Amino acid sequence: MRKRSTLLVCLAVIATAAIVASVALAAPVGAPVTSSDGNSQAYGAVLKPNKLFKKTWTPAALEVTTELTNSTKANGVPVPTTHVQIDFDKNTKVFAKGYPTCPASKLQSVSTEIARRECKSAIIGTGHAEALLPVGGQVFTVPQEVTAFNGVPQGGKPVILLHTYGTTPIQAALVLTGVVSNYNKEGYGPRLDVEVPLIAGGTGAIKSFTVKVEKKYKYQGKQVSYIQGKCPNSKKLKSRSVFTFLDGQTSNPTYTAKCSQKPEKKKK
Numbered sequence: 001m002r003k004r005s006t007l008l009v010c011l012a013v014i015a016t017a018a019i020v021a022s023v024a025l026a027a028p029v030g031a032p033v034t035s036s037d038g039n040s041q042a043y044g045a046v047l048k049p050n051k052l053f054k055k056t057w058t059p060a061a062l063e064v065t066t067e068l069t070n071s072t073k074a075n076g077v078p079v080p081t082t083h084v085q086i087d088f089d090k091n092t093k094v095f096a097k098g099y100p101t102c103p104a105s106k107l108q109s110v111s112t113e114i115a116r117r118e119c120k121s122a123i124i125g126t127g128h129a130e131a132l133l134p135v136g137g138q139v140f141t142v143p144q145e146v147t148a149f150n151g152v153p154q155g156g157k158p159v160i161l162l163h164t165y166g167t168t169p170i171q172a173a174l175v176l177t178g179v180v181s182n183y184n185k186e187g188y189g190p191r192l193d194v195e196v197p198l199i200a201g202g203t204g205a206i207k208s209f210t211v212k213v214e215k216k217y218k219y220q221g222k223q224v225s226y227i228q229g230k231c232p233n234s235k236k237l238k239s240r241s242v243f244t245f246l247d248g249q250t251s252n253p254t255y256t257a258k259c260s261q262k263p264e265k266k267k268k
Contacts, residue, residue, distance in 0.1 A: 038072030059225030
């Protein structure tokens with residue numbers, strides 16, 4: 001019986017390691033950049049599938065991942081992020097016309113279940129996150145579910161709402177608001193500006209965050225995709241970011257994803 005128990009434990013450890021490895025492979029990040037406050041920020045942005053047309057916009061999913069650590073603080077909790085700006089390659093496009101929207105007010109201080117029920121028609125993606133929350137001299141890691149919603153446009157610009165919720169060991173809910181604008185300079189296209197609310201007045205921080213935005217729908221009788229992409233001759237899709245922290249310091253990690261070209265469709 002003892003050997004069987006030991007075997008089960010070993011299998012569980014192996015399974016857990018496999019799951020962690022698969023998550024890591026699914027959400028790549030670039031080299032971390034350390035700011036003067038000790039925050040080390042890494043970031044990645046990948047279009048899936050990576051096989052895209054050269055000239056024609058291809059339906060795709062956009063997976064964005066961030067990882068934040070701080071080795072200089074005694075409790076390891078990073079200085080929290082207050083704003084994120086990401087410039088995506090010009091061969092990436094966000095198309096939100098005609099898709100149902102959800103007001104941010106419906107997502108505030110509610111569970112994932114309620115958020116998804118209230119704004120089911122506006123869901124555009126899912127993901128996961130981890131928040132660090134100091135309570136009573138201890139730092140708790142709070143795993144959170146992430147749901148992305150198509151928000152109400154601001155000034156004609158698409159809005160992406162990122163709802164996060166976790167209950168173990170402490171209940172925590174956040175709504176991050178991202179506004180998409182057209183930068184269209186230096187080889188970049190869409191620009192995403194995300195306001196990040198403070199956790200516990202700024203004592204907590206988001207440690208990791210991954211979201212995959214992917215939605216196909218019909219607009220004016222045609223099949224369209226919320227995220228679309230192309231693969232240029234360089235077969236590279238670049239992106240850059242600016243993470244601003246509560247103390248005013250910034251970190252600017254970049255990421256370049258590879259893509260491959262598939263033959264264009266023949267015109268009928």
